Amino acid sequence: MKLCLLEDDAIMGESLRDRFEMEGYGVDWFRRAGDAERALAAGGYQVFISDIRLPDETGDNLFRRLQRALGTSLPPVIFITGYGSIETAVTLLKAGAADYVVKPFDLDELVRKVRELAQPDDRDPAALADDSPRLGVAPAMRRVEAQLRRLAVAGASVLIVGESGVGKEYAARYFHEHGAGAARPFVAVNCGALTESLLEAELFGHERGAFTGAQRMKRGVFEQAAGGTLFLDEIGDMPLPMQVRLLRAIQERQITRVGGETPIDISLTLVSATHRDLRALVAAGEFREDLYYRVNTVQVRLPPLRERPEDILWFARRFLDELAAGSPPRGLSRKAEQALLRQPWPGNLRELRHCLERAILLADVEILDAGDLFDAEVVETGEAISEGLSDYLQHCERDHIRRALARHAGRITSTAESLGISRKNLWEKMRKLGISADGSSG
Numbered sequence: 001m002k003l004c005l006l007e008d009d010a011i012m013g014e015s016l017r018d019r020f021e022m023e024g025y026g027v028d029w030f031r032r033a034g035d036a037e038r039a040l041a042a043g044g045y046q047v048f049i050s051d052i053r054l055p056d057e058t059g060d061n062l063f064r065r066l067q068r069a070l071g072t073s074l075p076p077v078i079f080i081t082g083y084g085s086i087e088t089a090v091t092l093l094k095a096g097a098a099d100y101v102v103k104p105f106d107l108d109e110l111v112r113k114v115r116e117l118a119q120p121d122d123r124d125p126a127a128l129a130d131d132s133p134r135l136g137v138a139p140a141m142r143r144v145e146a147q148l149r150r151l152a153v154a155g156a157s158v159l160i161v162g163e164s165g166v167g168k169e170y171a172a173r174y175f176h177e178h179g180a181g182a183a184r185p186f187v188a189v190n191c192g193a194l195t196e197s198l199l200e201a202e203l204f205g206h207e208r209g210a211f212t213g214a215q216r217m218k219r220g221v222f223e224q225a226a227g228g229t230l231f232l233d234e235i236g237d238m239p240l241p242m243q244v245r246l247l248r249a250i251q252e253r254q255i256t257r258v259g260g261e262t263p264i265d266i267s268l269t270l271v272s273a274t275h276r277d278l279r280a281l282v283a284a285g286e287f288r289e290d291l292y293y294r295v296n297t298v299q300v301r302l303p304p305l306r307e308r309p310e311d312i313l314w315f316a317r318r319f320l321d322e323l324a325a326g327s328p329p330r331g332l333s334r335k336a337e338q339a340l341l342r343q344p345w346p347g348n349l350r351e352l353r354h355c356l357e358r359a360i361l362l363a364d365v366e367i368l369d370a371g372d373l374f375d376a377e378v379v380e381t382g383e384a385i386s387e388g389l390s391d392y393l394q395h396c397e398r399d400h401i402r403r404a405l406a407r408h409a410g411r412i413t414s415t416a417e418s419l420g421i422s423r424k425n426l427w428e429k430m431r432k433l434g435i436s437a438d439g440s441s442g
């Protein structure tokens, strides 16, 4: 499976090449139209990906010339376009181009398009070999585990996205443990928790006397993680000036300590995480587009706990075993299990863990009941009436589903379709939220 890539921008080109190689494609990357043209004439490519703006040619001219010269042996072409050139891209689509993506785009989206256009590849399924569940038992999480193991072996840099408390750092550690540098350090830093100057010193270290209070030389996390994995948590919260420095460090694989002059070579695997929408931050000018492409070569999404109900009791039991250390193990009554399943868990695994921690501290019983976990109102009605975020989300969800059911006269198939979820998922939600098909609380 070979792709021809024409992209004059070094960062974009490298990100695309890295990502597609990770996906198992061979990539020939050209920066000049003439070179790509010659390679395409020689044949052997499944898809041609090209920037629409090139220094030596316009995408428009190039495409028409290739069509004339190669005819049906021209592979499907996907153009990368900026907002300013969408019109040209649409014209090219009409002229026979296969597709286009608009910057800033999600690499996953482009990979999907390429996959659809190219023949399916035959990667070794052993690379996806099973392992005991660590990140969850829900199918979505089993897929995430397989993906992380495969990426770890490939030594890829990864961006983990997901709501707060969903287990991003845990997943980063899992990734680290499955990589070649597993015996090497795993170092985590929260980019949102520090001021700009503190973050700079934290990332790159400082020399003695670099600033007031710098009485000793300090190695930054880049140096500490050398040979292993550096986990940059909340990368979306990194101040813009630091983003410039970070990008330079990643590109050049070198850092310089604050107050120092000698560049230090660094080789490590970078895992970044964010609960924010990086693409939206790019559009708002709060996150650099070039850094976005650099850290977002491969994105792994961890779904919120409410989207994977299979994981709720599995994690609850795990946390109980873990928290019981030393004291007799605790179990859950059936009502407690049902109450746990009814919650929307906006704080995800962290919230679930805290909930059990609190219950263990306060209730001196072997089998925890619903009342040990939640307030009486929640237990009795399945519906919290306090002003917490979880209550609010649950109310909204219930309300929305009831209305949809009413609009569709209680027909499950069309209601599920209108909500964009499966029938099974709708039944589960209705059961969890206590709604009957006529929209009333059951």
Ligand SMILES: Nc1ncnc2c1ncn2[C@@H]1O[C@H](COP(=O)(O)OP(=O)(O)OP(=O)(O)O)[C@@H](O)[C@H]1O
Pocket (backbone or CB within 6 Å): 134, 135, 136, 162, 163, 164, 165, 166, 167, 168, 169, 170, 171, 233, 275, 318, 349, 350, 353
């Ligand atoms: N697979 C797991 N097994 C056991 N515990 C887990 C797992 N994943 C997460 N946890 C626990 O859940 C809590 C939240 O996990 P973690 O810190 O990884 O989430 P996060 O998404 O990085 O959160 P934030 O966005 O706030 O940084 C932690 O207490 C962690 O120990």
